[in-house]
Amino acid sequence: LGEVFTTNCAKCNKKQGQDTRAALRKLRERKPQLFLEIFEKYDAGSKHLDGFLIWLKKK
Known part of the structure; x- marks a missing residue:
């Protein structure tokens, strides 16, 4: 979770994101x-x- 919070899931593939x-x-x-x-x-x-909150609001 730490990496997700700090990078806005930058390393996640589309489905993971x-x-x-x-x-x-x-x-x-x-x-x-x-x-x-x-x-x-x-x-x-x-x-x-x-x-992170900006990223979270995106579709």
Whole structure:
């Protein structure tokens, strides 16, 4: 997850990117506090949060 959060799934193939985006969107919608806790665990200081949220909103 750390690499997904910091690189916006740059090494993922198309299917992996779609599945990862869908799963993390659902987590963020249903359990926003848990999403932020997990993000903070893998990206201390949430330095990549803004860019990741932009990536997450893409179709």
